Amino acid sequence: MITTAKRSLVKQQKILETAAKLFLENGYEGVSVDEVTRAAGGSKTNVYTYFGGKEGLFIAVVEYLIADALQPFKALKVSDHPPEQALKELGRTFLDVILGEHLLALHRLIVAESARFPQLGRAWFAAGPEYVYRSVEAYLEAQQRVGRLRPGNPRRAAALFLDMMTFDVHHRTLLGVTPRPGQAELERLIEDAVETFLHGYMP
Amino acid sequence: MITTAKRSLVKQQKILETAAKLFLENGYEGVSVDEVTRAAGGSKTNVYTYFGGKEGLFIAVVEYLIADALQPFKALKVSDHPPEQALKELGRTFLDVILGEHLLALHRLIVAESARFPQLGRAWFAAGPEYVYRSVEAYLEAQQRVGRLRPGNPRRAAALFLDMMTFDVHHRTLLGVTPRPGQAELERLIEDAVETFLHGYMP
DNA sequence: GTCTATAGAAGGATAGAC
């Protein structure tokens, strides 16, 4: 037997996932509530009772996408290996995640709507970049304590390292200037970043 | 005497500037042709005869904004000073430009619409980041030739330097996560980036 | 009998195109 409560939850989830796909493809203004209900089944009334309207639906969708899309970061463990190896491992995982089509589309959506919905920009930053910065910071600090890296502000060092590895390639791919680079090119980029960083931070 | 051709040019310019302001504030879908003509004066027909429609107007507006907004970069001369001084000077100018409210809004607009209008992403990248990378690359290469920096791919080095100085603060400010940092904080950031970079690239 | 989901139409406003 299917209870009402259960059906309602399933329906909410269905709406959320359908709307997510549409918003990622067409942006906030590019999607109508009619489209969402047509694709998800059910009635428009659902959107209004569950989410309060289109804006509420959009916020729920993006928060859901953020939580979901950033799972790989949470799973990302910076190993105890020595700096060169650990940073390269980290670089591979990190670039692979943020250059994924799904995350690029989400990033585009959030940047586009961050003026209209400031809370989304903050939620994204806290769950994504900030979280990763902190993981790397913790690793660098530990390495500093053991004397394998020279002392200095570890938060800043983490940001410098990740940023120099990331910005150019992310920016290009996000804007469709060049296609996503192959593994070989990414590897060269990672090596250059690690080398430059370690030259600056070795004791 | 005011010729017809002249009046038409003036009107086109007026529409362009009015639409620019509105698009920057509200995004592509957030602006109606009615609004533009109401603010610019004249009739909606102008938009269709001069620009072919809303999409044509938008493309013309963004291309105009790109050409205009990037004047500071063209004027940006990397001096012949030794690396530490030259890079710091460059850092100050560069951060000051890209953290300006006008450029942040343009960047938001382009990222938002780069999926719908791919040519805008490419035009922006070529006129902006690519141009700056190349200026810094030329400077670094010259310094390498004189032996003040160690040899290596100067394009990659330029990107690493600019990116590590830029990404975090630009990202935060773009999304409204934190307000634009004051001069003192920027100065610390620049110093850290220059120091880290030079540790890696000094001979 | 009461509550909730569904289906779809109606209202009121605004869009882009010509």
Next chain:
DNA sequence: GTCTATCCTTCTATAGAC
């Protein structure tokens, strides 16, 4: 300035679960 299309939202009415 007109025209047609579409948008978000609300409302009515029916069916099913508790």
